Amino acid sequence: MSNQYQRLAKLCLLMVISSILITACSQQVVQTTHFSSQIPSDCRVVQHVFGKTCVPLDPQRIIALDPIFTLDPLIALGVEPIGFASYNGSGEEVLLGVSFDEVEGAKNVGDAGQPSFEKILVLKPDLILTTDYGDDEQKYKLLSKIAPTVSVPNESHLSPEDYENKPWFKENLRFVAKVLGQEAKSEEVLRQYQNRIEALKNRLGNQLHQIEVSVIFYGEGYIWTISKGNYPVSFILDDVGLRYKSVPYGEWNLSIETISEYDSDILFIVDVDKRGASFYLQHPLFRDLEVVKNNRAYVVSQENWRSGGISGANKTLNDLFKYLPEDE
Known part of the structure; x- marks a missing residue:
């Protein structure tokens, strides 16, 4: 009897939605x-x-x-x-x-x-x-x-x-x-973004031309990195004038054997699975990298780094301001 009531309720709901x-x-x-x-x-x-x-x-x-x-x-x-x-x-x-x-x-x-x-x-x-x-x-x-x-x-x-x-x-x-x-x-928002780019350049000073950045995403059963254009972060790094490791279009997925190729001056690990910093910094894939030993590997959120809009781009910039500059 309850199944008949459920079917009748669904039918009534469908009729209401159709009418609306x-x-x-x-x-x-x-x-x-x-x-x-x-x-x-x-x-x-x-x-x-x-x-x-x-x-x-x-x-x-x-x-x-x-x-x-x-x-x-x-x-x-x-x-x-x-x-x-x-x-x-x-x-x-x-x-x-x-x-x-x-x-x-x-x-x-x-x-x-x-x-x-x-x-x-x-x-x-x-x-x-x-x-x-x-x-x-x-x-x-x-x-x-x-x-x-x-x-x-x-x-x-x-x-x-x-x-x-x-x-x-x-x-x-x-x-x-x-x-x-x-x-x-919109043009005002983009001018504010560009002003922040210029401010970051000034903060970095001589470091701007001395450092290379890598970005690795970890989660959902995959490890992958950026190609030019597949996330705003690549355009942001271009706007700042930073060198970064990237792969050709469509070849984003990485193998365990190639992780060492991303042992750059600064490494951002995007925590897609929300495991926390200690998981990555102690993980066999990362802990032996020089960038980890030098304490220049940073775990960041996918909400900020896996985005595709201007709001997300500004949140990515927040992290770049936080982690990139180093006292000389």
Whole structure:
């Protein structure tokens, strides 16, 4: 009997959600996939991978469905979303580049890959920011029935050449700022970032041209490092003018035998599995490295170093300010 009640409850819930979606669809001023030539005067037209969207001029109830490409730039622009998605694949909620303290008061609507449409509906957003990795058109169509939805470009949309040479975390900020009509604010944020880069150069002085940096990620059953462009840290190190060890595009994974090749002047170990500093500094893979013996190996968080947005880039810079300069 209880199973019959459960099936009946699920059926009722499905009917309610379908009714709300149909109502939202009928109330939508402009369809994003079938853009009308009649453009309302109280919206901003944004072109993206799925077409055009009529975005409210001053959206107040924004949901960000990707921590890196939508939530990170919102926080950098000083915009407080009402909802956000996290990465939940490891069994815990994870944000990259943004802390949970920075979204206090906002509702978590589930995993970025499969957010809860029920939770999104309840929040009554007036703008949804999502991103696309090549298979999200159906999700986009459903979201656009709830509220105006913009698909924010990500690094997968770039050619390998652009991927390695264009600091895409800066362009990501500019795109989201354009959606919101906050282009001037984005340029201010980028100027502040550049000022911090110059300040770090000055702090390093002669050390700038004397040290080489390595970055190793450890976790999820893999050990890997950076290539040019695959994390903002490579662009940050380029901006500072530091030498760093890297691998060709797509060859990120390292073997146990090659760890010694990353015995540089300074080593950052990104603690993906959250094991703590003592685990790595006493680990047979690392403890015999000269950089560890010289106390220039530092364990840092994936939230700051595995990010892809300007907020995360600034948190990476925080660590560089903390660990790179050495009293001469």
